[in-house]
Amino acid sequence: MRQSIFALLLVVLSLCAASLPVLVRAEGPDAGAIAGPVAGARTELSALARLEPGRSGVEPVGEQIVATLGLSQPVPFRAYLLDDPSRLVADFRELDFTGASPAAFDPGGLFGEIRWGRFRPGWSRMVAELAEPAALIEAVEITDAAPRIVLRLAPVPAEAFAAQAGAPASALWDLPQPAALEPAHRRQDGSAPLRIVLDPGHGGLDPGAEAEGHTEAVLVLTFARELKEALTRAGIEVRMTRDEDIFVPLETRLTVARAAGADAMISLHADALAEGQATGATAYHFDAAASDEAARKLAERHDRGDLLAGVDLDGHDDEVAGVLMDLARAETQPRSLRLSQVLAGSIKEAGLKMYKHPVQGANFAVLKAPDFPSVLIELGYLSSEADRKRLLDVEWRKRMVAALVQGIETWAQADAAEARLLRQ
């Protein structure tokens, strides 16, 4: 089934390349994933297709839900359903959603949360949570003077949903797959330039926290670029898990860091915390048993970013692999803990605002790498007006960047000295 769908997609794409007007229609609850294609003159393809909010919307038709996406020009697309949670996913050969809001698209709230945006270079994705199990009975693109994609869903019993849900290829379709484990990167001992991987959180169709028109994804990317520049000036090699506003799954972030031979990975966030008046910076290290309620909610929200993007965590619950990971982590974890402590110390020394518990353990997926130390810095909380102001202030960011560079250098020296000692 998977192969045939993928073959269909390839046929569709190659037909598009030949500029042949094509219309593929599949109906019935067993239709599964549906690839829709395009007519279109070559000349039109130079401009990016846009979603036209005025011609788009979600409406009930009897028991069915019909979602219409008005387009400035046709785009190749495919649509399918995913389970746990139940979601409708549509992938487009790049569709610009600028100026369109999910709330206006689905004013009646027939879907749960809707997310859309860039997914991979050249590809965009829309993910809509389903309120109840449904079958995708029609996914069609109409390529007349008012091009549009129509997705029609009908309710089905839960068992029927589970049977037909599933991405056409891998849920990680078109994403770099996690590489086989390379030989362990040799622990840094000061004999080569330090290599830091910066990991700005969220991006693309996962904006992260949002407040007053600002998104966490954009703010932490700005900060990461400034930190990269300062680290590079200090003679430290830097790689980024993303350098544009694009979606990167949590597991891919670890793969990127591993492939780069990271001496340490630093994830950067500025989440929103609903409860209390959270403000100031926090340094998180991995702790599987962390029980702090706020940290647990943050972990859930970060994993949810992947879920809502249609990219489920692989769930390494293989027991043997789990034991091996724990063993490897036994060496890495104290190094991560020290990195979080030194960074928090450096931020405090610079006189910058810290959260009431500045160093915390958390069960964040992005901190689970067993083979290199990693920390997650919440630069501040987007839910706090004072923190927002700070994040938007270039002078404050300069001070925070300087504090982190200082902290990273201090940690690396002590960490290298320990590596040399252990080897004797």
Ligand SMILES: [Zn+2]
């Ligand atoms: Zn975040």
